[in-house]
Amino acid sequence: MISCKDLLTLNAFKYIKLVAGEGGIYKSVTWTYICETLDFSKWINGGELIFITGMGMDLGENSLTDLIKDCANQNVAGLVILTNSEYINEIPKDCVDIANKVNLPLFNMSWDIKLIDVTKEISNYIIEKSFINNKEKELLKELLFNSSLSKERVYKLLKHCNFKFKELSLVAVFNVLNVHIYNLDYVANYIKLKLSKVEASFILEIFENNVLCIVSIDQSNKQKIKETLKSINEYLNENIFSILSIGRNYKDIFSLRKSYEEALNLISFYNYEDMKLRYIDYENMGFYKLLFDFNDIDKLSLYKEDILGKLIDYDKRKSTSFMNTLKVYIFNNSNLLSTSKKLFIHRNTLIYRINKIKTILEKDIDDPIIKNELMNAIMINNYLNYLKS
DSSP states (O other), X not given: OOBHHHHTTSGGGGSEEEEEOGGGTTOBOOEEEEEOSSOOGGGOOSSXXXXXXXXXXXXXXXXXXXXXXXXXXXXXSEEEEEEOSSSOOSOOHHHHHHHHHHTOOEEEEETTSOHHHHHHHHHHHHHHHHHHHHHHHHHHHHHHHOSSOOHHHHHHHHTTOSOOOOSEEEEEEEEESOTTTSOHHHHHHHHHHHHTTSSOEEEEEEETTEEEEEEEEOXXXXXXXXXXXXXXXXXXXXXXXXXXXXXXXXXXXXXHHHHHHHHHHHHHHHHHHTOOOSEEEGGGOTHHHHHHHOOXXXXXXXXXXXXXXXXXXXXXXXXXXXXXXXXXHHHTTTOHHHHHHHHTOOHHHHHHHHHHHHHHHTSOTTSHHHHHHHHHHHHXXXXXXXXXX
């Protein structure tokens, strides 16, 4: 994925000025196209950086503004207008306004700069980066998706990648739910730019509605990298709905598939629980980490039944919701006011329910040790219900 933002680092762009459409600067660029006609749509595939000189064109009053609208509709990466006194004297303000409105990067380039040199540098850059990107894509797929992982193939791919393994590696998954607002290429390019500014080696890949990211870090800057990932997701959530899930870090690169599966499981579990979190880190999962790693479902079920069985059975027989009341009460630190607000019930109604729960369970649910058992059992119950779903 190569964006307009990446092109700004090239020598040619020292003399090419971005005049509008900065909001689309992370759009992916696939190739260059020199436009010789206003009817260009049938000659492009989308993702091109278009150059227009105006030479040989019959440019009317609204020709350039219409061209910008067409570029946006055809998913063009950006538009470079060459200006001189003979063909296009300057870029009109209307063009700037429309480019800003549709988030189309609009560049101004002087006629004096050799167009052939500019397009050659861009094309060479795209070819070189595309080769590396393809190798990194293969590496990511090998590490995350191949159940019969070939270490020999991984080491061979690493020779062609910019990616370097450090002390620890993890997988971060950006789960984007409303991709119609920004395409995933745009999201991935933004993540790439922000991660490139910190001391991390990384690979990005788009898979379904997710942007997958393998990040390799040193122990000393682990927290800094996670904060960077979190801030990226916060920025994305200003315009889209994105959940960032981070799997466990591993010293062995061949365990990264586990980190990926952990990150996916977290998203699935939290969506099931409807917790509406935008950032989930496996390391901060507490008791749930044990549940995800614990394979003896029968023992979990027995523990849940020992602690909560009577209350669950009562709810089924009487069509009550005491389990939910207990859950909200326990997770609000047994605070009557905050619990009653969460449940939208009167304080006296809550007190009645709590006393009824104590009677059914035959336990003092405000005792610290019993409260801890109840909290664990509630989380086990949530987890088992999730597995059944």
